[in-house]
Amino acid sequence: MPETPSWETIALSREEGGIAVLTLNRPAKRNAMNPRMNEEAAAALEVLRYDAEARVVVLTGAGEAFCGGMDIKEFLVGLKDKPDEYDRIDRLTYEWRARTLRRFPKPVIAMVNGWTFGGGVSLVESCDLAIAAEDATFGVSEINFGMFPAGPVTRSLTRLARPRDGLLHAMTGRPFDGRAAERMGLVNLAVPRASLRDETFALAREIASKDPHALRATKESFWLTQEMSHDAAQDYVSAKYHELTQRQGGSWREKGAQGFLDKAYKPGLGGRSA
Numbered sequence: 001m002p003e004t005p006s007w008e009t010i011a012l013s014r015e016e017g018g019i020a021v022l023t024l025n026r027p028a029k030r031n032a033m034n035p036r037m038n039e040e041a042a043a044a045l046e047v048l049r050y051d052a053e054a055r056v057v058v059l060t061g062a063g064e065a066f067c068g069g070m071d072i073k074e075f076l077v078g079l080k081d082k083p084d085e086y087d088r089i090d091r092l093t094y095e096w097r098a099r100t101l102r103r104f105p106k107p108v109i110a111m112v113n114g115w116t117f118g119g120g121v122s123l124v125e126s127c128d129l130a131i132a133a134e135d136a137t138f139g140v141s142e143i144n145f146g147m148f149p150a151g152p153v154t155r156s157l158t159r160l161a162r163p164r165d166g167l168l169h170a171m172t173g174r175p176f177d178g179r180a181a182e183r184m185g186l187v188n189l190a191v192p193r194a195s196l197r198d199e200t201f202a203l204a205r206e207i208a209s210k211d212p213h214a215l216r217a218t219k220e221s222f223w224l225t226q227e228m229s230h231d232a233a234q235d236y237v238s239a240k241y242h243e244l245t246q247r248q249g250g251s252w253r254e255k256g257a258q259g260f261l262d263k264a265y266k267p268g269l270g271g272r273s274a
């Protein structure tokens with residue numbers, strides 16, 4: 001991993017198998033996203049973007065929380081008389097959570113280890129995949145302090161949760177656990193806390209074993225075609241096909257497809273061993 005600055009609110013580590021772990025690291029504040037954390041998380045993603053050894057990113061939280069949402073003290077209240085600074089951080093948090101993560105050229109998996117509120121829910125949504133501890137507690141809690149799910153939170157709910165589940169929780173602020181998050185579609189899977197790390201890393205390693213260019217094309221096509229007509233999507237994916245072939249130097253055809261034709265493996269049942 002390239003030289004990194006010394007972080008105050010996040011941590012970066014590299015694990016075996018091409019996995020990088022980005023940890024929100026303000027456990028005493030339940031990993032609430034203060035202005036500094038938004039700046040550091042955005043900067044950390046730029047480090048990971050160009051780190052060839054980081055093939056899959058796991059996003060998690062230190063201590064009892066995944067993410068307690070936007071920092072109510074330092075952001076919502078602390079910047080009330082500083083509109084320009086409020087605007088800067090508001091744009092930055094939208095940028096890294098709702099745009100950078102979604103357009104990130106590598107898969108990102110949320111490992112939801114505990115409290116996840118407000119902006120933390122939209123953070124889970126912005127990751128490509130998510131695994132939660134069954135007893136993690138989620139909430140769209142803004143209504144409980146007289147607010148509404150602002151920033152990207154409402155949009156995150158409407159994209160993933162069934163509409164009546166999303167509105168029920170937005171209107172009541174009722175907390176729900178990892179199992180309910182799985183039922184609602186906010187996470188792929190809820191697992192016992194004791195196996196959260198193993199399950200998440202097993203998935204991360206499985207994905208990291210795939211071709212990184214093909215993963216990037218998979219992710220970009222998945223996210224971007226959602227906003228296109230069928231015709232536009234077809235044209236875009238056709239261009240992506242040629243882009244991927246060029247980026248790989250044609251290896252999917254010469255090695256991948258040819259390996260099947262040579263009866264070296266069956267892609268329907270798993271990947272080709274390197």
Ligand code: COA
Binds near residue numbers: 030115
């Ligand atoms: N913004 C700012 N500070 C936060 C925070 C947030 N979103 N979430 C937690 N904290 C801080 C608390 O103020 C407290 O700080 P202090 O020790 O300086 O007083 C510290 O984190 C621990 O919080 P505490 O409430 O004592 O921990 P808990 O484990 O009993 O409860 C929560 C955890 C997450 C249930 C509770 O802190 C909470 O309800 N937080 C707000 C969640 C929320 O509504 N988020 C949406 C924001 S838009």
